[in-house]
Amino acid sequence: MAPTLKDVAKRAGVSRSAVSRAFTDGASVSAKMRKLVEKAAADLGYSPNVLASSLTTGRTKLIGLVSNNFHNPIFLEVFDQFTRALQDNGLRPLLVNLTDETDPANSVRMLRQYSVDGVVVASSTLPPGFALAFRDAGLPVVHAFGRMTSAPQVHVVGIDNIEAGRLAARSLLARGYQRVGFMGGPEAASSTQDRLQGFVQEFALHPQIRVSLSFATAYSFEAGRREMQVLLEGAPAEAYFCGDDVLSIGALSAIGDRGLSVPGDIGIIGLNDMAMAGWNNINLTTICQPIREIVNSSVELMTTMLRDPGRVPEARIFACEIIERGTLRPLPSRGAV
């Protein structure tokens, strides 16, 4: 078995408390005692059991990382960033896959059984009830990629999806498209609704522009492709704002199949700026969500919450920006106006 405190204490000929203190910084130990203990610990290959100490300290440094997004490649980037940011802060991600899960009760129970110090919900499609359920269980929560509100009930970090919808609308406007379409992700998701709202609001100021709406059933290539196929059966718009890059790429595929060109016949603007969007055979114009910033900020917020659990919920909003690539027609030159 792995050596324990007691083993180290015996070998160093000191009390167990001394060993414990030698491994806690800021504790009251003399330098020579610490050396002595460290020597004995090194000999034995001892390292303290976090779980045992969590019993008295109440801290496990375990953070539940909860998501239902295991099919969109963008989330691999999210997981990469999260695991690293948590590790850099001495925290450990306990991963919870919520695919097919509709009731938060199970996850709450499970995370409480493991006495996680906090929970990060990383999803733009999970109903807000999930984050609230964790909060109600007394766990510090940060909802990354969650819905922005002016009076957040839990900490939220992400983008303003309404603003993102406006941004997309404005870039279509600037390019002079007259008939535009919104091809959203799953209709029920708040992120979809918000983007829709911003998109429509912006065009409300330009009533001469025709706006059509549709929704894909999931954030997936196939769903985007199918939805675009359906649109192409009818009278498609000149340009579409798609709910996500994967959806956009699916749409591009359907457009290509039909023998139409992009951006010649149809323009597409996506959202996320996933790595693939920059691949030169895709070259998707898209709205960039600053993932790294969102993740780092979420983790930072989590660490401050661990220090001060009573902290009042806060919404942190990051700005999006358009990444100009090749799937929208170019801006009209200034001189032409």
Place this chain on the structure above:
Amino acid sequence: MAPTLKDVAKRAGVSRSAVSRAFTDGASVSAKMRKLVEKAAADLGYSPNVLASSLTTGRTKLIGLVSNNFHNPIFLEVFDQFTRALQDNGLRPLLVNLTDETDPANSVRMLRQYSVDGVVVASSTLPPGFALAFRDAGLPVVHAFGRMTSAPQVHVVGIDNIEAGRLAARSLLARGYQRVGFMGGPEAASSTQDRLQGFVQEFALHPQIRVSLSFATAYSFEAGRREMQVLLEGAPAEAYFCGDDVLSIGALSAIGDRGLSVPGDIGIIGLNDMAMAGWNNINLTTICQPIREIVNSSVELMTTMLRDPGRVPEARIFACEIIERGTLRPLPSRGAV
């Protein structure tokens, strides 16, 4: 604070042991006692603290899930499968991101601090020392997507990469390519070496065929694209076996840029059959690694190891199969022979 054993015991008017036993199945408790305790626990919203119990039972049901592959979309599928399979077996994944990590010592220490019950290493590019380091620390280990050997030192589940190399070679042979290329992943990875070996071995039987070799620096679109660009500067082969689908897609992009057609001018066969390979604007012929089976088998192996830690290391090999799509020229018809 969350209610504890003691709280439940007090409320039910029984001893702490009684409560403990009521929550352990197979324990010696009468039915009425169990009901009584369950009632009290439900009233209080109690659920037992796994970590505290792990102190005496020595079991945390925590499994370290260790990987360095956070950029290849195929690994999102892998994580999805792993988290679900582990959850289905009552185990919890503690995710460890090994990107940029070259020394196993840190991860070993960390996982021991959390007394994980076992470690799953999921990577085809990690040096074997990592899995061994966990084993040497006394932890049950399964290396998924690891290197097959006839005398494995740790449990390994995956495909036979040598055989995969042969399979690729045979399918190029069957299609009558005369000048073929191996465009591997990182040269140092054992998976690359094995695939190379199988590929070359097979062509050794057909000395009239010219075989060229090259390696991309990473499993990424960009690396594949760059490598293919370099190849196209010279005298490219008629068909390439690429180390991975992402690499293949990068290569396809470079080929397209050059104005060459696939499979007309150059054929490509990948490996993995990631979701994207099936997208109809990519339509990549590839060798399918049965990910779900590999993952399920790894988890199953892990659960049996938890029961019987002394189990002698075993290699579980799954067969690959060719997924015929559109990036290799068709097989010559039988009649033509």
Place this chain on the structure above:
DNA sequence: ATCACAATTGCAACCGGTTGCAAAAATGAC
């Protein structure tokens, strides 16, 4: 060397559970 005071150490209780063992209660045979 003496003394006041600060720094260090050990004792023992505790964190939230589990479990061997003995006492208590229930069961069944007569």
Place this chain on the structure above:
DNA sequence: GTCATTTTTGCAACCGGTTGCAATTGTGAT
């Protein structure tokens, strides 16, 4: 109803640590 046997329950010690408190040791000034 009695007694031997089995089942159920509680006591108390333990898992691997932490921590308040008191005892011990060390420091510096005189």
